[in-house]
Structure formats: C-alpha cells, structure tokens
Amino acid sequence: MFDKVLVANRGEIAVRVMRACEELGVETVAVYSEADKDAGHVRYADEAYNVGPARAADSYLDHDAVVEAAEKAGADAVHPGYGFLAENAEFAAKVEATEGVTWVGPSADSMEQLGEKTHARKTMRDADVPIVPGTTDPVEDPAEVTEFGDEHGYPIAIKAEGGGGGRGMKVVRGPEEADEQLESAEREGEAYFDNDNVYLERYLENPRHIEVQIVADKHGNVRHLGERDCSLQRRHQKVIEEGPSPALTDELRERIAEAARRGADAAGYYNAGTFEFLVEEDPDREAGELLGADTDFYFLEVNTRIQVEHTVTEELTGIDIVKAQLRVAAGEELQFSQDEVELEGHAMEFRINAEHAADDFAPATGGRLETYDPPGGIGVRLDDALRQGDDLVTDYDSMVAKLIVHGADREECLARSERALAEYEVEGIPTIIPFHRLMLDDEAFVAGTHTTKYLDHHLDQDRIAAAQERWGTDTESTADDEEVLEREFTVEVNGKRFEVDLEERGAAAIPTADAGGGQKPEPAGGDDEASGGAAADAEGESVTAEMQGTILDVTVAEGDEVASGDVVCVLEAMKMENDVVASRGGTVTQVAVGEGDSVDMGDVLVVIE
Known part of the structure; x- marks a missing residue:
C-alpha cells in the first residue's frame, strides 16, 4: 500500500478519499486554489499545497502544478476524485511518467480509449454492446450535423468527447440550430475538458438513465456491483440517484450488467469505472409494472473514474469502492468473486x-x-x-x-x-x-x-x-462588510522557514516596514484590475455580472449596435453557461472583459449608450 496520496480535487470527494486513506494508514496531501485556502478538504489533509488562483484552469486543471505538488510532498500516488482532471488521459499519462508516483485509476491508454466518447463507441460496438445511432469520428462542420439530422431525424445530441454529466452537450432540434449549438458544445468541451472534439447521437426522447458500477484489477478480474438509476435529472444534471432501479426486471438488470462486463473486458479496463446506458421507457407503463428483458437499451458512455453517486453502491454492497481503487492501483488482486457481490435493501443519494x-x-x-x-x-x-x-x-x-x-x-x-x-x-x-x-x-x-x-x-x-x-x-x-487586510510574513520554527498569511478584519491598518518607510497593505483582492474586474470609463448603461464566474466568450465589440435581449457575452458559473444579455438597445461603448477573465458579481462587463 502507498505511504502518501495526493488528492487532486476539492470539496466532499477530496475528504471522502482522504477518509479512506486514513483508514488504510496512508497520509494525505491536499491541493487548493486561492478561493479554497480555508476549505474543508484543506483542513482535513495532513498537508496542503497552493496550486494557483481561483480559476480552475489556472489551479485544479494545471497539470504541472498538481504534479509538482505531488513531488514536493513526496506523495507516491495521485487520486483524482471526480471532475477536474479525473478523466484527462494526458494528465494520467503525466502522472504515470513521474518517477515514484502511481496514478489511482485506469491506465492513460484505457482512459483515452473509453473516456473519449467516440473511441468508446467503437470499442462497445466491437464488443457487441448496443450503442445509440451516432458518429464514431469527431464532427467539425455544421453541415455534418444537418446531414445526420436528414438521415436519422431530429432532435440530435452534440456531445463533447471528454464530457460527462451533461457538460458539453447541446441538443439540436432543427437544422437552423446546428451552427450555434455546435459552437457552444465545442466551447464547453474546451473550457471544461481541454478537448473541443464533439460527436453526434440520436437524442432519445423518453429514456431512463441506468449505470453499472465496475471494479477490475490488473490481474484480469472484472466485477460489476449492480446498477444505479439516475433518471431524476435537471438539464442533464443528476439530483437524486438510487439503487437498485425501481423500473427493471431482474432479467433486464442482468442483461445490462453483463453488457457492461463485456465492455470492460474488451477494453482491458482496470480500477473503478461506470458504464452508463439509456433504457427506452414505456410511456404507458403503470406504477408497479416493470420493464422486461426485451426492452431496448443503449450504451451511453464510460466514466473512467469514481462517480458522485458511488455511495449508493457502497451502501448496497458494503464494499468501499475508494479503498478498492487504492488497492487495485497498488497492484493487489480483488478479494471477492462476482457471486459474492450481493445487493441488500435500497439506497438513495440526494445532492x-x-x-x-x-x-x-x-x-x-x-x-x-x-x-x-x-x-x-x-x-x-x-x-x-x-x-x-x-x-x-x-x-x-x-x-x-x-x-x-x-x-x-x-x-x-x-x-x-x-x-x-x-x-x-x-x-x-x-x-x-x-x-x-x-x-x-x-x-x-x-x-x-x-x-x-x-x-x-x-x-x-x-x-x-x-x-x-x-x-x-x-x-x-454575506461575509462581514468590514475591510479585510492581508499580510505575508516569513517566520522560522526550529530553523525551517514558513510563509504565513495573516488576515485582519475590522481593525485599523498596521503599517509594515519596507525600504521606503511605512506602507498600508491593500485590502484582500487588491484593486479592480487585479481582481479581474473593471470600472466603467465610458458613458452609458453598464451590463454587470450577476454572479461570480469566468468569461467564456465575448460576442460584441466596441461600436457594435445591439438590441434589447441580445447576448453580449457568455459567463460560466458553477459549470453552467449563462448568456449575459443587453437590457436595452444601443451602441457598445466599452467592452471591459475578455475571454478567460474571472469576474465577480457586480463587475462591469459591457457598457451600452
């Protein structure tokens, strides 16, 4: 088993992994952004390293910064949790290539084969796993979208290759939407997964979302741990997950589980993963009726990582999936057979x-x-x-x-x-x-x-x-209204130097000495320019950010004429794209932000006169 594991994530999943490590006698290392310096996962870890500013692309998604933190800490393994870099084959390969550090997950090659959706569809098709009609090569031209629609009908789903959980997925309901939705899906794929490749699928109108938990070791043993029903979703984001599914007969349940095992075998998959399927629901099905063995189901995707809802399966089986991940990564063999996997009772997860x-x-x-x-x-x-x-x-x-x-x-x-x-x-x-x-x-x-x-x-x-x-x-x-002052000190303890940040709320500024005499520290965050915002220096009505986030796209330039309701920029917040629109018509006199800028609520984005 490992001595020290760096958890390349934040929030509850980071703490979840750290708890498993603690029970195995393994030390833990947290990474954090400036926004998370006081976060719970930082408190829980044995040690922690700052990997950059609040913007995820400059911190949690920074491959080099995370690997460097692992090397500094002397970690001998990296667990990615879910989200961020968890399904990034390039990052996995970078960890695998780092001497003395083990990647806790499937191999980078397997991640590339199954994590990239077009590759996964080809693998599943060859393994006789049913797939939704769609493309197996990346799509780049809106004409390809309309041609697919002409052949298979609308609606069509455009999906980012590296996507998941609805991220990077757009629905095209007619040929007039092809251009805009293709561009949006590519943009989300690049922003969230460092991959703007997308593919097409026929969009099923009334599906259930059923997924099968897989655990496999490096010795050829593949086990499924039953299914979860994740059909209660809003905008393709799961909100309640449960297991077993309340809609499947045992015969259909077994067909889906065996398809998942075939797919894992065909891909040479090891560690934890989830094979997701869409099951055609019968719109006339009454309460108490179940979907039979002849019901159509289709492979959706493989999540080459731990899932948010892995907890449902843990409650049903009594198997700690995170510990299983760590043991598999350490080269151990699974200690249970398929026949020994039993699901007891019923479990639900509420996000x-x-x-x-x-x-x-x-x-x-x-x-x-x-x-x-x-x-x-x-x-x-x-x-x-x-x-x-x-x-x-x-x-x-x-x-x-x-x-x-x-x-x-x-x-x-x-x-x-x-x-x-x-x-x-x-x-x-x-x-x-x-x-x-x-x-x-x-x-x-x-x-x-x-x-x-x-x-x-x-x-x-x-x-x-x-x-x-x-x-x-x-x-x-809201946080206290008083001014927050920050200072940085260098202190020595037993000959070892430490950088210490001190926050002071509501107190008078204490001068700090420098070569030029006293200097009053800046409030936390600095001035508008340093914090990513901008003050309006043009006359007119300001369009401001309604929430904190990152600018994904600016659709106007100074001098453009806009009408009320026109989109002026696209703001990403909480992993969702939000169109920022003009509340009045006029001429754009100032564009205060650019693509990739981080903004706070109230920051000026565009000025219209």
Whole structure:
C-alpha cells in the first residue's frame, strides 16, 4: 500500500478519499486554489499545497502544478476524485511518467480509449454492446450535423468527447440550430475538458438513465456491483440517484450488467469505472409494472473514474469502492468473486446543491453557513466538507454535500429519506433540500415511472416554488462588510522557514516596514484590475455580472449596435453557461472583459449608450 496520496480535487470527494486513506494508514496531501485556502478538504489533509488562483484552469486543471505538488510532498500516488482532471488521459499519462508516483485509476491508454466518447463507441460496438445511432469520428462542420439530422431525424445530441454529466452537450432540434449549438458544445468541451472534439447521437426522447458500477484489477478480474438509476435529472444534471432501479426486471438488470462486463473486458479496463446506458421507457407503463428483458437499451458512455453517486453502491454492497481503487492501483488482486457481490435493501443519494430550485436551479452567488446541522440516525450517511461558519465558495460546482439513505426496501428508504431531509437544517445559503422533500411526495418519482425529461418538461414548476416557500431558507448571508487586510510574513520554527498569511478584519491598518518607510497593505483582492474586474470609463448603461464566474466568450465589440435581449457575452458559473444579455438597445461603448477573465458579481462587463 502507498505511504502518501495526493488528492487532486476539492470539496466532499477530496475528504471522502482522504477518509479512506486514513483508514488504510496512508497520509494525505491536499491541493487548493486561492478561493479554497480555508476549505474543508484543506483542513482535513495532513498537508496542503497552493496550486494557483481561483480559476480552475489556472489551479485544479494545471497539470504541472498538481504534479509538482505531488513531488514536493513526496506523495507516491495521485487520486483524482471526480471532475477536474479525473478523466484527462494526458494528465494520467503525466502522472504515470513521474518517477515514484502511481496514478489511482485506469491506465492513460484505457482512459483515452473509453473516456473519449467516440473511441468508446467503437470499442462497445466491437464488443457487441448496443450503442445509440451516432458518429464514431469527431464532427467539425455544421453541415455534418444537418446531414445526420436528414438521415436519422431530429432532435440530435452534440456531445463533447471528454464530457460527462451533461457538460458539453447541446441538443439540436432543427437544422437552423446546428451552427450555434455546435459552437457552444465545442466551447464547453474546451473550457471544461481541454478537448473541443464533439460527436453526434440520436437524442432519445423518453429514456431512463441506468449505470453499472465496475471494479477490475490488473490481474484480469472484472466485477460489476449492480446498477444505479439516475433518471431524476435537471438539464442533464443528476439530483437524486438510487439503487437498485425501481423500473427493471431482474432479467433486464442482468442483461445490462453483463453488457457492461463485456465492455470492460474488451477494453482491458482496470480500477473503478461506470458504464452508463439509456433504457427506452414505456410511456404507458403503470406504477408497479416493470420493464422486461426485451426492452431496448443503449450504451451511453464510460466514466473512467469514481462517480458522485458511488455511495449508493457502497451502501448496497458494503464494499468501499475508494479503498478498492487504492488497492487495485497498488497492484493487489480483488478479494471477492462476482457471486459474492450481493445487493441488500435500497439506497438513495440526494445532492445537496447550493441552488435556488424555484429559480430554474440557479446557483447561489454567495453566503455563509450560519447554521449547519445535518441529520443522523440509522441508515443515514453524510458526505461533505463544509462546516458551520464556512463561507460558500462559488467558483466551482454548486454541490455542498451528499445525503445518502439506506433502507431494507424502497418504501423504508423513502420514509427514512423524508425523516432525514426534515432534520437537515441549513441557514445562510439556499439549498435544494425543499425540492428533495417535494420529490418524496411526487407521484411519478414514488412510482418510479419518471424519466430523464421529467423535471424539465413535466413537473409543475409552481410545486417547486410552493415547496421552497414551505421549507426553504432563501436568505443568503454575506461575509462581514468590514475591510479585510492581508499580510505575508516569513517566520522560522526550529530553523525551517514558513510563509504565513495573516488576515485582519475590522481593525485599523498596521503599517509594515519596507525600504521606503511605512506602507498600508491593500485590502484582500487588491484593486479592480487585479481582481479581474473593471470600472466603467465610458458613458452609458453598464451590463454587470450577476454572479461570480469566468468569461467564456465575448460576442460584441466596441461600436457594435445591439438590441434589447441580445447576448453580449457568455459567463460560466458553477459549470453552467449563462448568456449575459443587453437590457436595452444601443451602441457598445466599452467592452471591459475578455475571454478567460474571472469576474465577480457586480463587475462591469459591457457598457451600452
């Protein structure tokens, strides 16, 4: 087993991996950005290294900075968690090439073969795993999209090769949308996954999302740990996952699981991974009816990493998947046979996102956890990293915790989930806990007849607003208004030098000596230019950022004429693209930002006269 593992991630998954390491007697190393310097995963780790500024591309996605941190710390393994670099074959290869450091995951070659969606489709097709009609080579021209539509019909899904969880996926419902959606999918793929290659698939209108957990070692042993049903989604983002699926017969369940095992064998896959499938739902199926063995299902993608919802499978099987990952990476053989894998009871995972569910799940723009009192009791598990008093970091994903509930059967699991969510007390930031409580009283969800389209197309949005009114705490607290002063000191302890950052809130500035005499330190963040914002120096109406994020695209230039409602730039926040539009028509007199700039809420983006 390893001596020290660097966890190349943040938040709850970083803490989850560190806990597994601690139980194995392995030391842990955290990496963090400037935005995360006070984060929970930094507190939990044995040691921590700063890898860059808040923008993910300059910190958590910086290959060299993360590898350098591993070398400095003397880590002999790197665990990527999920997201960020977890499915980046280039980064995996860089770790594999680093002397004395082991990559905790499948080989870089396997990641490239299965993680890139077009390669994965070819591999699955050759392994006799059913695939959705689509392309197996990257698409670059809008004409290819319209030609595919002419042959297979609309709608069409354009998907980023390195994507997952709906990131980098756009739906084309007619030929007039091909150009815009292709460009958007390529842009998201580049921004999130360092890969702008995309491919096409026929877009299924009423699917269920079923995934199979795989664990394989380097000795040729492949095991599946049952399936999870992830059909409750909004904008292709999962919100509640459960297992086993409430919609499948045992015969269909086994067909899907065996297809996943065939695919893993064909790819020479090892470590943990998830094979995802779309299952054609019967729109006339009644509560209590199940989908039979003759139901069509199609391979969707392989996630060559741990999944957010791996916790569901852990509760059902009693197998610690993260420990299994570490043991496989260390060269150990799996210690259980396929026949020994048994699923007991029913489990659900509720993503506790800092979002306004009643406002189209818009991410929170800030706040502080004034109260944080999670539930407990039998069958209740909480994976989180935040603690009461922590500020909400809004530079990354909106998920702040995961509530996992296990029961003897689905009925008990639903009742226990209702109790646990009612106990979960959070104040200072909005969460989607009220939405989850609504779902536990929702006829389609309780009956298990919902599909991936249910939330976006069928659920009455007024019911979400009513749930938020009944159970929600929408107030977002903000950090203290007093000025925050920061100083840097160099201190020595037993001959070893340490750089120390000191924050002072609400106190008078203390001069620090330098060659030119006293100097007043700048408040944290510096001036507008240093923090990525800009002040308006042109006359007119300012279009400002409604949330903190990164500028992905600027669609106007100085001198352009715009109309009310025209898109002036695209802002990425919480891994979602947001169109920033002009509230009035006129002439653009100033463009204050450029592609790749980080902005704060209230920063001026464009000025229109």
